[in-house]
Amino acid sequence: MEHQNFLIPTGALIRQGGRACFRRIVNTSPLLIRVQSGTKIVMADDKPLRLDAGAYGLLPDYQPLTMENIPKAPQQYQTVALPVPRQLFEEAYARMGSIAVPSTPLPARSSHMPDEAAVLFEYCCQPGNLARLPGAIARARLMELITWFALCGAVLGQSRSPRLEDRLRQMIETDPAFGWTLRHAARSFNMSEATLRRRLAAENTGFSEILSDTRMNRALGLVQMTALSMAQVALEVGYDSPSQFAARFKERFGVSPRHVRSGSEPVERIGAEVEHSGADVLSP
Known part of the structure; x- marks a missing residue:
C-alpha cells in the first residue's frame, strides 16, 4: 500500500x-x-x-x-x-x-x-x-x-486567514485529556506566554476559554457518537470528576449529557418557526 x-x-x-x-x-x-x-x-x-x-x-x-x-x-x-x-x-x-x-x-x-x-x-x-x-x-x-x-448546490466557502484560536483548537484536539497549560501552548507556537496571551486577547478570547470549549465540543461528540459511560467521557476530555464534568457540560450547552443521549429535560428551541411553517429556510 x-x-x-x-x-x-x-x-x-x-x-x-x-x-x-x-x-x-x-x-x-x-x-x-x-x-x-x-x-x-x-x-x-x-x-x-x-x-x-x-x-x-x-x-x-x-x-x-x-x-x-x-x-x-x-x-x-x-x-x-x-x-x-x-x-x-x-x-x-x-x-x-x-x-x-x-x-x-x-x-x-x-x-x-x-x-x-x-x-x-x-x-x-x-x-x-x-x-x-x-x-x-x-x-x-x-x-x-x-x-x-x-x-447539487453545496459548495464550501472560501477559507479565511487562520486565527491563532483555530490553531490552538487543533492542538488541543489531538489530546483533549492532556493537562494543557498556557506554557505548553506558547512553546508549541514558539512564542512567550505574554505574547500568546496578548494575541489571543486581540481575537477576543483566552487560553482557558479555548481549552474548555474545545474539550466540551469533543465531549459532545463522544456523547453523541459513542456508548462510553459519562465517567469515561469525562476522563477522555480531562475531567477526573464526572459530576464536575456534567456541571460544566450543562453550563456550556444548557442541557445535561444524559439528556442528549436519552431526552429528559425541557430545552430552548430555535426550530419552532421552521416546524410550524414547513419552510426550508427561516427568515432571520
Whole structure:
C-alpha cells in the first residue's frame, strides 16, 4: 500500500435522544452530512437552514454554528457525518473550473442528490472502505463526492486567514485529556506566554476559554457518537470528576449529557418557526 499523505476520514453516526440546541459549535474540518432521522436546524450569521430526514448538507470549518437536533418519536435523531480535509475541496473546485465559491463559509444543502452520489457517500462513510484503497484513489473518491455535493448546490466557502484560536483548537484536539497549560501552548507556537496571551486577547478570547470549549465540543461528540459511560467521557476530555464534568457540560450547552443521549429535560428551541411553517429556510 502506498504512503498516505493525508488522514483518511471515517464517517460517524451521530445519535441523540433528546431535543437540544447547541450554540457556538466549531468544526475543525468541513463535514458532509446526511440526516437519517429527525431534523437538523443549522444557523450561521443569522441564516438558519433546515435539513429533514434524507437531506444532505455541508457544514463549514472554523465557523461558529448554532445547531438544533430534533428527534422524531419514536426514533432518535440520527445523522451520518463525514469529515473531509479542506484541501480536497479546494482541489476539487479547481478541477471543476467554473464553480462559484462563496466568499463566506456557511452551511449549505445539497439538493436532489442522484443515486450514484448517495451510494458513493455511503461507501466513503463506511469504516475501512477508504483506508483499504491506495491514497490516490481514496483522494479521487472523496473529490468525486465533493464534486457531486457542489453540483447539487453545496459548495464550501472560501477559507479565511487562520486565527491563532483555530490553531490552538487543533492542538488541543489531538489530546483533549492532556493537562494543557498556557506554557505548553506558547512553546508549541514558539512564542512567550505574554505574547500568546496578548494575541489571543486581540481575537477576543483566552487560553482557558479555548481549552474548555474545545474539550466540551469533543465531549459532545463522544456523547453523541459513542456508548462510553459519562465517567469515561469525562476522563477522555480531562475531567477526573464526572459530576464536575456534567456541571460544566450543562453550563456550556444548557442541557445535561444524559439528556442528549436519552431526552429528559425541557430545552430552548430555535426550530419552532421552521416546524410550524414547513419552510426550508427561516427568515432571520
